[in-house]
Amino acid sequence: MRIVATGLLVAMAILFLISRALDTGHPVFGFVRAFAEAAMVGGLADWFAVTALFRHPLGLPIPHTAIVPRNKDRIGDTLAVFLRDNFLTPAVISRRMRRMDMAGIAGEWLANPGVASRRLTRGASRIAVEILQALDQERLGGMVRGAMVKQVRDLDLAPLLGQALGAAIAEKRHLPILDGIVLWAGKILEANEHLVRAMVHDRAGSILRWTGLDETLSNKIIDGLKGLVREMAENPEHPLRDKAEEGLAQLAHDLQHSPEMRDRVDALKLGMLDNPAMQNWINGLWEQARAAMLRIARDPEKLLGGKFGEALRQLGETLQRDPRLRATLNRFVRRAVVGTAADYGDAIVRLVSETVRSWDAHTITTRLENAVGKDLQYIRVNGTLVGGLVGLAIHSVDVLL
Secondary structure, three states, rough: OOHHHHHHHHHHHHHHHHHOOOOOOOHHHHHHHHHHHHHHHHHHHHHHHHHHHHHHHHHHHOOOOOOOHOOHHHHHHOOOOOOOOHHHHHHHHHHHHOOOOOOHHHHHHHHHHOOHHHHHHHHHHHHHHHHHHHOOOOHHHHHHHHHHHHHHHHOOOOHHHHHHHHHOOOOOOHHHHHHHHHHHHHHHHHHHHHHHEEEHHHHHEEEEEEEHHHHHOOOOOOOHHHHHHHHHHHHHOOOHHHHHHHHHHHHHHHHHHHHHHHHHHHHHHHHHHHHHHHHHHHHHHHHHHHHHHHHHHHHHHHHHHHHHHHHHHHHHHHHHOOHHHHHHHHHHHHHHHHHHHHHHHHHHHHHHHOOOOHOHHHHHHHHHHHHHHHHHHHHHHHHHHHHHHHHHHHHHHHHHO
């Protein structure tokens, strides 16, 4: 458009020269000359006006030109104040959001995902993938790992374990654990019979070994242990099971109330966190989470087509049917947005003002000029044509009078 506007001005100059050379001929050339002359004046005047907004015309320091670069700080402050007074005040946001049914919109979108919804989903997917890939993974991963480790370090783990164990005992949910321990003990005994036999053989006297009684003694010990394990597995009221339950109950109490037990659990927790194997495991968790997020972001249609997508559709239908839930969700969103504006509105305003102040004159000139776009050049085109028509009208009046 800049080329078009400048070309039109050059065309008017050529038309003026031609009409001036032929002015002694037919009277119509006078009208052409008047049109071209006035069009040049209008085009040049509007070129000067448009250029003066953003720079000095022809590089000459003419007063009251390059208006935008000279006033960029004031423009930034004015824009920030405009945003604050018209958009970022809690009262304005609350008033505008009260008229918006965000929950209804979300419910309709979730319940009836159409072509537009799929397009929006794919667009959001591309943005999510680009963000995940653009982030510094080492730095972000370190932040995530550091946050996880800090949360675990600060966690008072012993009382939580004690409460969980106490609740499990009260509700008899510990019995499967006891059964599993008994079965595990039986399997361990079965797999290590040779160790029992070797221990009895090594500690038996030479007479027992010579007569072979050490083998008989080993069999008796092993059979007795197997019988004990079998009885514990079959009899829920076995005395040893009662002792085990008493020990678990005491452990639950100590975890909640014993400083010594709490210190032991904390020492165990810190030792595990400092273990390189645990660090590698935490690193693997972050990498798995990142890979899972990338898979979801790259294929949102698959995610929305499964059980998660069905749950979202049911949520959308519920939002459409239940006006109380919709009102509650709208109220929550409105309060969240109003609270965000109240907490961070001034920071956003300062960000806008400081960002514009930090731009150099060339940057703000280029960005504003590109934002306005072709309209600036249409001003020049219109100025050229309107100027020509005004000149034509004046010449017509002059000829008629």
